[in-house]
Amino acid sequence: MKRREFCKLTVMSAAALSSPLLFARQKETFKEIDWNNARLSLKAYRSVSDVGSWNLADIEGQIPKEIEGHLLRVGPGLKVHHNTRLHHFFDGDAFYQSFRFSQGQVKFSAQFIETPERVEEKKAGKMLFNEFGTMAPKKTRKLKNQPNINIIPWRKNYLALSEGGNPVMLNGHDLAYKEEHDFFNTLPHNVGFSAHPKIDPYTGVGYTFGIKQGASMALMVYEMNPESGKLKELYRLRQDGIYMIHDFMVSENYIVFIIPPAYFKLTDIIFNRGSMAEALKYDPSLGSRVLILDKKRKGKVREISIPSSLFFHHGNLYEKDGLLNLTTCHAKDASLLKHISKWHEPAQKGLARPDVFRLVLDPNKGEVLDKEVITRKHDFPTFNKLYSGKEARFLYAAEMADHNDPMRFSGISKIDIQTKTLTKYSAEKDETLGEPVFQEKKANGGQKEEDHGYLFVPGYQSTRDESFLDILDAKNMRREARLWLGSFFPVGFHGNFIADSTY
Numbered sequence: 265m266k267r268r269e270f271c272k273l274t275v276m277s278a279a280a281l282s283s284p285l286l287f288a289r290q291k292e293t294f295k296e297i298d299w300n301n302a303r304l305s306l307k308a309y310r311s312v313s314d315v316g317s318w319n320l321a322d323i324e325g326q327i328p329k330e331i332e333g334h335l336l337r338v339g340p341g342l343k344v345h346h347n348t349r350l351h352h353f354f355d356g357d358a359f360y361q362s363f364r365f366s367q368g369q370v371k372f373s374a375q376f377i378e379t380p381e382r383v384e385e386k387k388a389g390k391m392l393f394n395e396f397g398t399m400a401p402k403k404t405r406k407l408k409n410q411p412n413i414n415i416i417p418w419r420k421n422y423l424a425l426s427e428g429g430n431p432v433m434l435n436g437h438d439l440a441y442k443e444e445h446d447f448f449n450t451l452p453h454n455v456g457f458s459a460h461p462k463i464d465p466y467t468g469v470g471y472t473f474g475i476k477q478g479a480s481m482a483l484m485v486y487e488m489n490p491e492s493g494k495l496k497e498l499y500r501l502r503q504d505g506i507y508m509i510h511d512f513m514v515s516e517n518y519i520v521f522i523i524p525p526a527y528f529k530l531t532d533i534i535f536n537r538g539s540m541a542e543a544l545k546y547d548p549s550l551g552s553r554v555l556i557l558d559k560k561r562k563g564k565v566r567e568i569s570i571p572s573s574l575f576f577h578h579g580n581l582y583e584k585d586g587l588l589n590l591t592t593c594h595a596k597d598a599s600l601l602k603h604i605s606k607w608h609e610p611a612q613k614g615l616a617r618p619d620v621f622r623l624v625l626d627p628n629k630g631e632v633l634d635k636e637v638i639t640r641k642h643d644f645p646t647f648n649k650l651y652s653g654k655e656a657r658f659l660y661a662a663e664m665a666d667h668n669d670p671m672r673f674s675g676i677s678k679i680d681i682q683t684k685t686l687t688k689y690s691a692e693k694d695e696t697l698g699e700p701v702f703q704e705k706k707a708n709g710g711q712k713e714e715d716h717g718y719l720f721v722p723g724y725q726s727t728r729d730e731s732f733l734d735i736l737d738a739k740n741m742r743r744e745a746r747l748w749l750g751s752f753f754p755v756g757f758h759g760n761f762i763a764d765s766t767y
Contacts, residue, residue, distance in 0.1 A: 297310075297608060303611065303668070303669045303672070304666075304669055304672045304694070304695075304696045304724070304726055305669050305670075305671040305672040305696055306607070306608065307724065307726055307729075308672075308696045308724040308754065308755045309339075309340070309343065309353070309607070309754050309755060310343050310752075310754065311341065311342040311343050311344055311356075311754075312341045312342060312359055312374070312752070312753055312754055313751055313752045313753075314374065314750075314751040314752070314753070315374050315375050315376065316373070316374065316375075317371065317372065317373040317374075318371070318372060318750065319369065319370065319371050319372070320363075320370045320371075320372050320747045320748070320749065320750070322747075322748040322750065323745055323746070323747050323748070324745060324746040324748075325735075325743060325744055325745035325746060326368070326744065326745055327365065327368045327369070327370065327735065327744070327745045327747070328368075328718070328735070328744055328745075329367055329368040330705065330706050331365045331703070331718065331735070332365055332366060332367075332763065332764045333364075333365055333703070333761055333762050333763040333764045334362065334363070334364050334365070334761070334762045334764075335362070335363040335365070335701065335720050335733075335759060335760075335761045335762075336360060336361070336362055336363075336415045336422065336759050336760060336761075336762070337360065337361045337415070337698075337701075337722060337756045337757075337758070337759030338358055338359065338360045338361075338377075338411070338412055338413070338414065338415040338424055338756060338757065338758065338759060339356075339358075339359060339412055339413075339754050339755065339756025339757045340353075340354065340355060340356025340357065340358070340359065340410075340412045340754060340756075341356055341357050341358065341359025341376050341412075341754060342356045342357055342359075343355070343356055343607070343608070345357070345385075345391050345395075345398075346385065346389065346390045346391045348391045348398065348400070348401055349398075349608060350395055350397070350398045350607075351397045351398045351539075351541075351605065351606055351607060351608070352395065352396055352397020352398060352539070352541050352604060352605050352606075352607060353397075353604035353605075353607045353671070354395075354396045354397060354410075354412070354413070354541075354604070355395040355396055355397050355398050355410075355607075356395070356410070356412060356754075357376050357377070357379075357382050357410070357412070358376065358377040358379070358410055358411045358412035358424055358432075359374070359375070359376050359377070359412070359753075359754065359756070360373075360374070360375060360377060360415060360424070360434075360439060361373070361374050361722075361753055361756065361759075362374070362439060363720075363733060363747075366764075370747060372747075372749060373439070374749075374753055375439065377411060377412075377424055377432060377434065377439075377441060378440075378441045379409070379411065379432060379441060381393050381408050381409065390402075392404065392406065393406045393407060393408035394406060394407045394408065394539065394540075395407075395408055395410065395539070396410065396428070396539065396540050396541055397539050397540070397541035397542075397605050398539060399538065399539050403536075405536060407428060407540070409426055409428055409429030409430065409432075409444070410426050410428070411424035411425055411426045411431065411432040412424075412426065412757070413425050413426055413427065413459035413757050413758060414459045414460060414757065414758035414759070414760075415434075415758070415759060415760065416461065416463070416760055417436075417760065417762045418433075418470075418488075418490075418493075419490060419493050420436045421433050421434060421435060421436040421442065422434040422435075422436060422439065423445060425457065425458070425459040425461075426456075426457075426459065427456050427457070427458065427459050427510070428456055428540075429444065429456060429457070430444040430445055430446055430451060430453075430457060431444070431445045431457050432444055432445070433445040447488070447493060447494050447495045448492070448493055448494050450486075450494045450495040450496075451474070451486075451495055452476070452484075454476060454477040454478060455474040455475070455476045455477070455484050456474040456475050457472060457474050458472045458473050458474060458511075458512070459510065459758070460510070460511045460512070460577075460758075461488060462512070462513075462514040462652065463488075464652065464653075465649050465650050465652055467490075468490035469487060469488065469489065469490060470487070470488030470490070471485070471486070471487055471488065471498075471512075471514050471519060471559070472485075472486050472488055472495070473485045473486065473509070473512060473521075474486075475503075475506055475507075475509070476500075480500075480502045480503070481502070481503045481504070481505060481506050482500050482501055482502050482503060483499070483500075483501040483503055483509070483521070483555075484497065484499070484500055484501075485497070485498045485499040485500075485501070485519060485557065486498060498519075498557070498559075498562065499557055499562065499565070501555070501565060505527040505528075505530075506527060506528045506530065507523050507524070507525075507526060507527050507528075508524060508526040508527065508528070508544060509521060509523055510575070510576050510577070511575070511576065511577050511578045512578065513578045513580070513581035513590055513592075514559065514581060514652070514653060515559075515581045515582050515583050515588065515653040516559075516582075516583055516653050516654075517558065517559055517560060517583060518556055518557060518558065518559055518581070518583070518588060518627060519556075519557040519558075519559050520554065520555065520556055520557070520581055520588065520590065520625075521554070521555040521557075522552060522553070522554050522555075522570075522575045522578070522592065522594075523552060523553045523554075523555065524546075524552050524572070524573060524574050524575045524594075525546060525547050525548055525549070525550035525551060525552060525572050526544060526545070526546045526574060526598060526601070527544070527545055527547070527550075528540065528543045528544055528545070529543045529544075529545050530543075541605045542605070544601070544605075546574065546597070546598035546601065548572035548597070549572075550572065551569050551570065551571065551572050552569070552570045552571065552572050552573055552575070553567055553568070553569060553570070554567065554568040554569075554570060554623075554625065555567055556568070556588070556625070556627045556630075566627055566628075566630045567630065568625060568630050568631065568632060570623075570632060573594035573595060573596060573621075574594060574595045574596075574597065574598050574600070574601060574616075574618075575592060575593070575594045576593060576594075576595075576618065576643065577592070577593050577618075577643055577644060577645055578590065578591070578592040578593070578645070579591030579592060579593075579620070579645040579646075579647060579659045579661075580647050580651065580652065580653075580654075580656045580659070581653065582651075582653055582654050582655045582656065583653075584655060586626075586627075586628070587624055587625065587626055587627075587633065588623075588624070588625040588626075588627055589622070589623075589624050589655070590622070590623050590625070591620060591621070591622050591623075591638070591645065591659055591681065592620075592621050592623070592645075593618035593619065593620055593621065593642060593643050593645055593661070594618055594619060594621050595616040595617060595618045595619070596616045597616045598616075599612070599614070599615045599616050600615045600616060600617060600618075600670065600671075603615055603670065603671070604671065611668075611669060611670055611671070613667065615670045617640075617641045617642075617643070617664045617670055618641070618642060618643045618664070619637045619638075619639065619640045619641065619642070620637070620638045620639045620640075620642050620645065620659065620661060620679060621635070621636070621637055621638065622634075622635065622636050622637075622638055622681065623635050638679060638681060638684055639677065639679060639684075639686060641663060641664045641665050642661035642662060642663055642664065642677060642679075643661060643662055643664060643673075644661060644662040644673070644698070644699035644700065645659050645660065645661040646659070646660050646661070646699070646700055646701065646702050647659050647660065647702060648702055648704060648714050648715070648717060648738075649702070650704060651714060656681075656714060657680060657681055657682050657714055657715075658678055658679065658680060658681070658714055658715050658738075659678075659679040659681060660676060660677070660678055660679070660700045660702060660719060660738070661676070661677055661679060661700075662675075662676055662677075662697060662698065662699060662700065663675040663676065663677050663688070669696075672696045673691070673696055673697040673698060674690065674691050674696070674697070675688050675689055675690040675691055675697065676688070676689045676697060676700050676719065676721055676736070676741070677689075678715070678738070678741050687740070687741045688741065689721075689734075689736055689741045689742075689743070691723065692725070694725055694726045694727045695723055695724065695725045695726070696723060696724055696755065697721050697722065697723045697734075697755075698721065698722040698723060698755040698756060698757075699721075699722070699757065699758055699759070700719045700720065700721050700736075701719065701720040701721075701759055701760060701761050702717050702718070702719055702738060702761075703717055703718050703719075703720065703761040703763065704716060704717040705717050705718065713739070715738050715739045716738070716739065717738040717739075718735055718736065718737065718738055718744070719734075719735070719736040719737075719738050719741075720733060720734075720735060720759075720761060721733070721734040721735075721736060722734075722755050722756065723755065724752070724755055728748075729752055730748055730749065730750070730751065730752060731748075731749045731751070731752055731753040731755070732746050732747060732748050732749060733746070733747045733749070734746050734747075735747070
């Protein structure tokens with residue numbers, strides 16, 4: 265019996281396994297980290313030190329007065345949970361950071377998202393749910409739906425996103441918890457929801473996906489209707505395993521997935537042999553697969569085999585002369601994935617960090633026509649979202665060039681895809697940065713250029729032990745302002761800027 269067939273068999277028989285957990289765990293004891301000598305990336309994602317709301321007054325440079333809107337970011341807010349150390353980079357209760365810009369002033373807010381699971385654990389005074397990479401001290405099968413990966417605007421509210429369950433809806437006025445949102449009963453309870461839905465900037469229509477639990481392990485693809493708030497199923501693609509699919513791409517006519525050879529070993533999950541992160545395996549012999557779906561009419565799914573790589577985050581996808589052009593970030597192996605699963609342990613040298621990669625595909629013939637590495641050691645790509653699905657020249661990404669600290673983001677690069685040149689904004693030696701967020705500037709008459717915008721870049725400086733937000737001119741990569749936050753806050757993962765004129 266093939267491994268994949270065996271996986272299907274175990275999924276179908278999972279319902280019969282209702283007995284108590286079969287594998288006991290020892291209570292963990294750990295030595296406190298020496299924060300004075302800890303690596304920068306570890307310091308920058310430790311447990312939060314403050315919560316609240318205040319106006320930011322310690323500002324270097326000047327905030328452009330034309331910036332009017334709301335920058336929202338989210339990430340894990342703690343790494344020790346009721347005396348249990350959380351192992352994984354992804355673990356920790358969701359914690360948002362909000363920046364409201366008006367007339368050159370900024371009100372900052374930082375709070376945990378009070379999900380029912382968090383409220384229950386606070387009341388009990390102990391960890392009751394398993395995290396993605398950390399098991400609760402007392403044996404349980406309950407997995408926490410942790411909305412700490414991304415946050416997006418949706419129909420006058422916000423959706424905080426994980427990948428293991430429904431989105432968490434937050435109130436559009438005060439960001440208070442409202443509900444686990446199922447899009448008015450159109451998102452099945454056994455289907456996850458992507459942390460990276462794609463919203464058309466002109467129509468507001470969105471696209472998303474999730475993995476269905478059960479024998480089919482189907483990749484479910486949906487259209488998000490901004491008027492009704494409901495999902496429409498576009499594709500239900502049966503898979504031979506539960507693969508790690510974190511991101512996808514959308515052009516005018518196509519939806520594209522790149523599926524890496526990283527999968528969850530279902531027998532480990534069924535028998536509760538460890539965390540979800542420990543069940544995640546990487547098998548390069550499987551190769552990677554590109555799936556090309558017609559967005560506007562359901563038809564044959566085209567599949568292209570490409571060499572094995574680990575894919576997390578993608579850039580843009582556009583069509584030209586009948587071909588698909590895409591940019592993505594991929595690593596040659598899973599060594600970095602292994603590192604972030606034991607976040608507090610020393611980093612190993614030689615970890616494979618992602619490269620910015622370009623592919624040209626023929627969707628009709630199902631062939632790769634061209635491929636090239638544009639630059640190395642970058643992740644968290646972003647671009648001007650007004651060019652989503654269109655030919656975009658510039659990509660902005662976080663640089664990972666520190667050999668001693670592979671998860672430290674040492675700068676932000678503006679990547680010219682046409683000329684293969686980079687314009688860099690570099691952090692100081694005692695600083696690490698986070699994902700850039702692009703927001704276009706207001707037009708001063710005439711057509712705006714693609715790079716006519718600002719970049720919002722979070723960061724942490726160890727000398728002051730304080731977090732900051734940098735505002736860069738996206739054209740020349742020069743800093744316009746640095747906003748010191750007055751305390752330490754975890755750098756976090758993803759976020760979005762919502763202009764007042766559009767929301």
